[in-house]
Amino acid sequence: MPLLTIHHVTAYRYQQPVSLGEHRIMMRPREAFDQRLLSARLDIDPPPSELRWLHDVFGNAVAIALFNQRASRLIVTSEMTLDHAPIAQRQVDVEAYARLFPFTYSSEDMPDLLRSIEREYHDPERIVDNWARGFVSNNGNTETIALLTQIATGIQREFTYVPRHEKGTQSPIETLKKRQGTCRDFAVLMIEAVRALGFAARFVSGYVYNPSRSEGVVGGGNTHAWVRIFLPGSGWVEFDPTNGIIGNRGLIRVAIARDPFQALPMSGTWFGPPASFLGMDVTVDVRRADPALFSPTDHGAINSRAIGVSGK
Template identity: 65%
Template sequence: MPILTLSHLTVYRYNQPVAFGEHRIMVRPRESYDQRLIEASLDIDPAPVDLRWVQDVFGNAVALARFDRRATELRFDSRVRMEHAPVEPERVDIEDYARDYPFTYSSEDMPDLLRSIERQHHDPDRIVDHWARRFLDTDTRTPTLGLLTEMTRTIKREFTYIPRPEGGAQSPLETLRTRQGTCRDYAVLMIEAVRSLGFAARFVSGYVYSPTQHEGRIGGGNTHAWVRVFIPGSGWVEFDPTNAIIGNRGLIRVAIARDPYQALPLSGAWTGFPGSAIGMDVTVRIDVEPEPLSAPALSDPPPAPSAPQDVR
């Protein structure tokens, strides 16, 4: 597995000392078969009076920090060293019954997938439904992976990426109307679109990086967002409509949820005079450690000298 070093620094600045309420931090990558943490640290300044870790309903690692002093600056510095194994699209295996759309999830899976199939945004004119059905073959059944892949690539190709560091995700109707948005907006649009077709989908918050110098990525320097769709045979599969990535190559999962508000990297409150907050800075850096050079192959040893002959 490639080894990565990840640094995520968030700094809140105020023009006079303020008090801090409890803060909720979700920056620790999830551990799985394709992600393994080697080292992880979270430094907070001013130091919290209490810091505890919990798992939320989705199994995400959440740190809860409480403070007892005022300050003009609040810093969260997360550092991680981890192994990350890319899963390529060719490794997505699909059960025979689900290779083509439409299909129905098995009776064993359906009870646990229902909440991830439910629509979350009001769409009385079924605009999202109409857009999603453009990816279906009209005369025959549609290959499942082909449908999801083409939707991912179409968002990348036809929409304009507009960074927006603050604020939540806009509605999928707004994204379709303006044809632009952030990675969060693209993820919400794709989730609603595939849910309209009956797929189970979830929102993913994490990081994106370039595995090689030749692979550019949109959304670096900050947290990133994409989609997971449940496909029988492979389970939850990553789709990143911002970068047209299928699989997890260059994607580090931190939080998984049904909706973006459940996967905020950092949230909390402060108390002070109105207008005290003057800014927030976020810096994310991910480096791929060079793989160690393999030891040179040893040549065959020279033949041992023959024993001297006793000539008489």
């Protein structure tokens, strides 16, 4: 399991001091068998008057910061160390009844999967439906893993990745027409496409890194987005249509949601003159850590540098 460090900084800039409202921060990776968080530190400048943690409806770790002072900037720095266990495509196992498409989820799973199967975008002309159906074989022998792999790699191969720092996500139809977009646009397109085929899918926000120097990935230097699809026998499996990755190799989960708006790394409010906001800067650096430099005594530390709050 590679030992990784993540340095994530989000900075908001204002023309003059403004009043800061409540901010929700989702930068802490999820604990799981394939990614074990060893240490986590959250620094906030200016210091919040109150910092508390909660788990949202999807089980994501969310920090809630409240402020009682005015400021011309807000800088949130998250530093983490974790063990990450890559899972390759060949390790994805599907139960016999689901190895060929189409199949029906079991009666035990279906009630909990329904909201992840429901479509989020209107498609009256069935544009997304028809595009997704184009990956299904006409001879009735479409393998489930092959189908989903072809959709993910098809997006990677046929669409152009174009970074966009503005908020919001293109609709799947818009992405199909433009043939370009960001990682979150590609994730939303794939989610809607596989939902059109009856799969349960969720949006994932997190980080991407190069497992080896011989591999290139797109979407580094910022947060990244991809898809999780529920497959009987393996559960929720990662598919990254931006890089054509199947399995979690190079992918670190932070937030899982039904819709990208539920997985924003940081959101909040401020009060002041309308022209006060100057912009937002985000930097993310993921690299291998030296195990000899890691101190086990740091395990579980969550600190706000400015106010000295810590806990587990």
